[in-house]
Amino acid sequence: MNNNYLIVAENIGYKINENKLFHNLSFDVAEGEALHICGDNGSGKSTLIRIILGITKQTKGNIKNNSSHGITYLGHKNAIKNYLTLEDNILLMELNDKEELNKYIEILNLRKYMDVIAANLSFGQQKKLALLRIFLNNSDLIILDEPFVGLDIETQDILSEFLNNQLKMNKSIIYTSHISCQIESKILKIN
Amino acid sequence: MFEFAFNSFYEAIYMNGHGIYVWSVLAIVCLSLLVFFTLYSSKIKQIKKKLNEPN
Amino acid sequence: MKIIRLEFLKLKKKTRTWLGPVLVFWLMMIAYPLTVEFLQEKLEVGFFSVLWIAILISMMLATEDIFLEDFNDGTLEQIMIKTSSFSTLVSVKILTYWIFVGIPISILSFIFSFGTTEDLALSLMIFPLSIISSYIFLNLFVMGNALSLNKGSVLGALVTMPLALPVLIVLGKSIIAIQLSINYLGFIFLLLGCLSIIIVTVPLVVSYIIKAHLE
Amino acid sequence: MIKKFIHQFASPKTYLFQVNKFYNYIFFISVFIYISSITWGLLFTPEDFVQGNSFRIIYLHVPASFISQSLYAAMAVSSIVYLVWRVKLAAYLVIAIAPIGAMTTFIALISGSIWGIPTWGTWWQWDARITSTLILFIMYLGLISFHNSFSNYEKADKLLSWLVIVGAVNIPIIKKSVDWWSTLHQSASITLTNKPSIDPSMLYPLIGSIIGFFGLILCLVLLSSKNQILIREKTKSWIKDYV
Numbered sequence: 001m002n003n004n005y006l007i008v009a010e011n012i013g014y015k016i017n018e019n020k021l022f023h024n025l026s027f028d029v030a031e032g033e034a035l036h037i038c039g040d041n042g043s044g045k046s047t048l049i050r051i052i053l054g055i056t057k058q059t060k061g062n063i064k065n066n067s068s069h070g071i072t073y074l075g076h077k078n079a080i081k082n083y084l085t086l087e088d089n090i091l092l093m094e095l096n097d098k099e100e101l102n103k104y105i106e107i108l109n110l111r112k113y114m115d116v117i118a119a120n121l122s123f124g125q126q127k128k129l130a131l132l133r134i135f136l137n138n139s140d141l142i143i144l145d146e147p148f149v150g151l152d153i154e155t156q157d158i159l160s161e162f163l164n165n166q167l168k169m170n171k172s173i174i175y176t177s178h179i180s181c182q183i184e185s186k187i188l189k190i191n
Numbered sequence: 192m193f194e195f196a197f198n199s200f201y202e203a204i205y206m207n208g209h210g211i212y213v214w215s216v217l218a219i220v221c222l223s224l225l226v227f228f229t230l231y232s233s234k235i236k237q238i239k240k241k242l243n244e245p246n
Numbered sequence: 247m248k249i250i251r252l253e254f255l256k257l258k259k260k261t262r263t264w265l266g267p268v269l270v271f272w273l274m275m276i277a278y279p280l281t282v283e284f285l286q287e288k289l290e291v292g293f294f295s296v297l298w299i300a301i302l303i304s305m306m307l308a309t310e311d312i313f314l315e316d317f318n319d320g321t322l323e324q325i326m327i328k329t330s331s332f333s334t335l336v337s338v339k340i341l342t343y344w345i346f347v348g349i350p351i352s353i354l355s356f357i358f359s360f361g362t363t364e365d366l367a368l369s370l371m372i373f374p375l376s377i378i379s380s381y382i383f384l385n386l387f388v389m390g391n392a393l394s395l396n397k398g399s400v401l402g403a404l405v406t407m408p409l410a411l412p413v414l415i416v417l418g419k420s421i422i423a424i425q426l427s428i429n430y431l432g433f434i435f436l437l438l439g440c441l442s443i444i445i446v447t448v449p450l451v452v453s454y455i456i457k458a459h460l461e
Numbered sequence: 462m463i464k465k466f467i468h469q470f471a472s473p474k475t476y477l478f479q480v481n482k483f484y485n486y487i488f489f490i491s492v493f494i495y496i497s498s499i500t501w502g503l504l505f506t507p508e509d510f511v512q513g514n515s516f517r518i519i520y521l522h523v524p525a526s527f528i529s530q531s532l533y534a535a536m537a538v539s540s541i542v543y544l545v546w547r548v549k550l551a552a553y554l555v556i557a558i559a560p561i562g563a564m565t566t567f568i569a570l571i572s573g574s575i576w577g578i579p580t581w582g583t584w585w586q587w588d589a590r591i592t593s594t595l596i597l598f599i600m601y602l603g604l605i606s607f608h609n610s611f612s613n614y615e616k617a618d619k620l621l622s623w624l625v626i627v628g629a630v631n632i633p634i635i636k637k638s639v640d641w642w643s644t645l646h647q648s649a650s651i652t653l654t655n656k657p658s659i660d661p662s663m664l665y666p667l668i669g670s671i672i673g674f675f676g677l678i679l680c681l682v683l684l685s686s687k688n689q690i691l692i693r694e695k696t697k698s699w700i701k702d703y704v
Contacts, residue, residue, distance in 0.1 A: 016613060016615075017613065017614050017615075017693075018693065018694065018695070018696040018697070019696070053323075053326075053327055054326075054327075055323060055326055055327070055460050055461065056460075056461045057461060070327070070328065071327050073323070073324065073327050075320060075323065076320075077318070077319055077320025077323065078319070078320060079319055079320040079321045079323070079324045080319060081256060081259075081315075081319065081321075082319075083259055083260060084255075084256070084259055088255060088259070091252070091255070092252055092255075092256070094248070094252075194505065194507075195504060195505060196504060196505055196506060196507055196508060197504070203504055206513075206514035206515075206517070207513055207514055208579075209513055209514040209515035209517075209579050210514070212515050212518060212575050212576065212578060212579055213503065213514065213515060213517050213518055215575060216518050216521045216522070216571070216572040216575050216576070217499070217503070217521060219568065219571055219572065220521050220525070220568055220572070223564055223567070223568055224677060224681075227560075227561065227564055227681055228680075228681065228684070231681065231684040231685050231687075231688055232684060234688050235684065235687055235688050235691060238688070238691045238692060238695070239691070239704050242691075242695060242700065242701065242704045243704055389627070393607070393620055393623070393624055394607065394610070397607075397610045397611075401603075401606065401607060401610060404599075404603045404606070405600070405603040405604070405607055405624055405628075408596050408599065408600055408628070408631060408635060409627070409631050411596065411635060411638070411639075412631075412634050412635055412637075412638035412639075415638045415639065415641065415642040416638070418642070419641075419642070451623065451627065454623065455620060455623055458616060458619045458620055458623070459616065459620070461616060
């Protein structure tokens with residue numbers, strides 16, 4: 001373990017229309033560490049993730065992001081254009097490593113759908129397509145909001161294995177999940 | 192400067208036929224001011240009442 | 247330049263978004279003579295007013311979901327995380343929309359004004375006017391749509407339409423200038439001046455607005 | 462340092478207590494000024510030679526049209542203050558002013574129209590001033606409906622402020638361009654711009670009515686901002702003490 005912290009949050013809080021969602025949250029994520037954010041529905045998990053991403057601004061406290069290679073993020077919205085074919089969608093993701101890409105297309109069984117319009121795919125298949133963004137990341141921090149929802153068990157295994165490998169490569173992961181998974185991680189509970 | 196501009200009360204109302212325009216504008220101005228004042232003060236009263244209720 | 251290619255790809259596949267406004271423009275130009283008794287001279291009287299308003303309306307329609315789709319499917323978030331410049335994206339988007347909608351409409355307006363006035367010189371002068379004004383309108387409505395993102399495009403149009411009124415006045419004046427053959431170039435430069443200011447400020451303002459929306 | 466000062470001074474709490482202290486004085490003084498100058502204007506000033514008695518509408522119309530524009534300027538200033546220094550009170554003021562601005566613009570339009578019947582012989586002219594006032598009215602309504610369409614107040618505040626600033630840049634442009642447009646279309650109709658030099662006996666009540674109306678509108682703004690603060694800060698602990 002080293003002390004290179006990617007994310008350091010001190011006493012952050014957030015409120016909408018004067019209603020407190022959470023307050024005084026402090027946590028940090030070091031290189032090679034995973035953070036599992038737990039909480040009930042509506043406890044502000046997604047908001048917290050958006051704060052970490054820097055999209056939403058916290059109403060209280062400080063958060064520091066030291067990642068130098070950017071963040072790869074996959075949330076509820078998967079940025080897939082449903083009027084484009086799979087091939088075009090992959091083009092839009094601007095993934096550079098063609099070899100890796102082909103490998104994961106095979107692994108995820110997406111090859112035969114390359115000419116299909118994304119709207120005609122099932123939810124799970126669309127999610128797989130969106131996961132390509134994660135599998136081909138070249139950033140040092142991966143942030144996932146409910147990554148396992150809608151995936152079949154096989155793909156869930158592939159994903160958690162991949163994430164464990166990434167941790168070994170000294171990358172950091174922050175995720176929320178209702179489904180238990182085999183990723184060794186710190187737990188942050190918010191109420 | 193402070194002389195009454197009309198010879199009688201009726202003339203002041205009539206204003207050589209222009210009275211209807213002048214007084215209707217006055218009515219509109221007064222009415223809208225009145226409506227807004229009552230609207231806001233009643234709204235404030237309502238909110239205060241609501242805030243007082245739980246105590 | 248990759249970003250331009252990708253935006254092109256997206257818009258090209260969304261036929262409804264770019265073909266729709268062009269067709270509506272076309273129909274409006276056809277509808278106009280139907281409301282007038284069919285005499286060539288009478289047609290010319292109101293033709294240009296209808297032309298400018300038709301350009302305005304079709305530009306409004308074209309921008310209807312310029313950010314909505316990217317907002318709903320999370321593309322905007324991905325772009326924001328990548329920290330690539332938001333305002334570049336906005337200006338590229340506007341450019342592609344202009345190429346797909348503005349230029350065809352300008353060509354159509356040339357054809358229709360030639361058909362109505364049978365005056366080639368005049369119609370050739372109309373072409374640059376409509377090309378520039380369509381770009382200006384597009385920018386303005388993009389701003390309106392950014393403001394009322396996911397609140398329906400009517401609201402956005404409502405709040406930005408006043409911004410387009412000065413441009414309409416300039417367009418009306420320039421028609422008179424053409425007909426009296428005075429100072430036509432002055433109006434072109436005036437419009438270009440407006441455009442150059444708008445082209446810089448709108449993407450900046452829009453990127454701030456979209457960031458506020460994502461929050 | 463300055464920021465801290467502004468935030469302390471412009472906290473909704475201090476504002477609310479200050480408003481309550483001064484509200485009654487402002488209200489009664491401006492009611493007095495307004496009523497007295499209106500009576501003076503409507504009943505005691507001599508008749509105008511050109512327009513006859515209908516000129517008396519000036520005492521109702523001019524304050525409204527003057528203040529309708531000043532209110533937009535006030536909104537623009539508050540918007541800038543909000544966006545630059547994040548002063549919440551400024552955001553409350555922006556949305557508090559909007560309906561009142563719409564009301565004064567409406568009064569200005571209606572009174573202008575009614576005034577037009579005896580003087581111009583028509584209730585509507587596509588005159589530069591009237592057209593730009595009409596646009597101003599539409600912009601006010603647009604702002605209100607815009608703000609109402611959001612459920613997240615803070616987002617609404619931020620976007621509304623942007624919109625107000627964009628509009629503030631645009632209002633002088635609209636005015637200039639509409640001026641330019643109407644000069645060519647119609648030449649010699651009576652415009653409000655070319656007022657004959659005014660006699661002091663007509664001028665003083667006019668000034669009085671402007672001041673009085675301004676005071677009344679100020680009271681309305683205070684009331685409506687109070688309303689906004691109560692709505693938006695109702696969860697704060699000091700509100701309970703206040704109520």
